[in-house]
Amino acid sequence: MLLARNPDYAVMEVSDEFLRLKIEQECMREDMKNNVKKVKIDSSSELHLIDFSAYSEDFIKDFESHLSSICVGKLGKKLSLIKLRLREFLYSKDDNTRSGAIAELFIAYYLKNAGYKQEYLFFNLEEGSIKKGFDGVFSMKKKSYLMESKSTLPSTKNKSHRSKINEAYTDLKNYVEGRSKKGKNNPWRNAYNHASHCDVKTSQSIKKKLDKLADKFDERKYIKVRLVNIIPCSTIFGLTKDACPNQVAEDDYDYIKNLEANSKVILCIKSRNINDFISYLEN
Template structure:
């Protein structure tokens, strides 16, 4: 796992076209992540680490990353969608939700429901404040991201429509809602059969073109932070 993180960390943060010229590049990337995490609230910290682990998993399953984990605009997490991926010529929008160890009643169904509703609100323009498509477009055309002309043109048109309040329907999109639960001393592996039944029951009335649901149990974020500080 550590080796896999080492092989992907720099590219998740900077984009797949950002070459590693020396070991110093990886050290800088680790420090940038440390700088991002430190001084954040507990909720923000678990959110950052949970999202990173999910990106690791998606990349290992042949989802091609078309965004940077780092924010282009400020020293915080990016606004808009948590990610945009391409797999088999289909693009997916991704949203991550996570729960603190102290949240005793947290469930994957609860987090997935929250992630789906956030995606729906962003896509359909409910309480529209920030244009999520403009942010996705800005990431898609960055030189460090593998350029895909069709994706960039689509994102630009969606952004233009969004500004003009011509909103889309989530029914037409491929989506990835994810849930990460931190359990600490209560850690237990997921009962996959039970989870599948619960998730299928939850999503049977959801609207989407295609959906991939990602659920992860973790002990804590400390091992990842220890790794960054090595």
């Protein structure tokens, strides 16, 4: 299901939450489990603390096994061509856009490893541009999620996961409720166009729901974020394995709990410097 049960929006019944968590556990590689801490905050909120600050040989090997499907879907391309396109894209952008793109790659990699299905292409349908709307749509069995990612550079002062999660959540809320100041694009239409690409292989039920929501958005019949399943994400760059721990203070749990949504999965990632990732692409 894309939204909470509602005669206008429900696609199908909510999947068993235990089954979803079981799939995550079974799909995730053993070495990644060691770099992930999950906190179940309440029945509709969970927090994933993810450490990507070390590019181990196993990490690189597994990341590369997913990279083509993340970027171009079922089409499949040689790894060297995917890395070339990524390099050329990142070379042409400023550091803020670079950090955002790399963060989205890591998020897609993590969620695919955890058993979620990616319902969009990382490479935008308009060559060289960034997506107009939600950063991504993911599904797990019968539930679908809207993903929004925010990131910080090493030079950012007073950086925190809470501030970035708040930015990501605010963007999702404003997009869904028709209050975004970032242009007049229909985010549901953009999501539908990605899901309709033949190499994404999105189910008909999800595509029909996205199309219906896009039509309602055009008619200015906006929905509330409390009906939606969401994945707000924060990535902090420039942290080594031994740097400050990847933490969200316990007094932030109430803040997460009080974010309106049908259900929410919060991702907080710490990563190496963006130039380290670009160096990887150049090798």
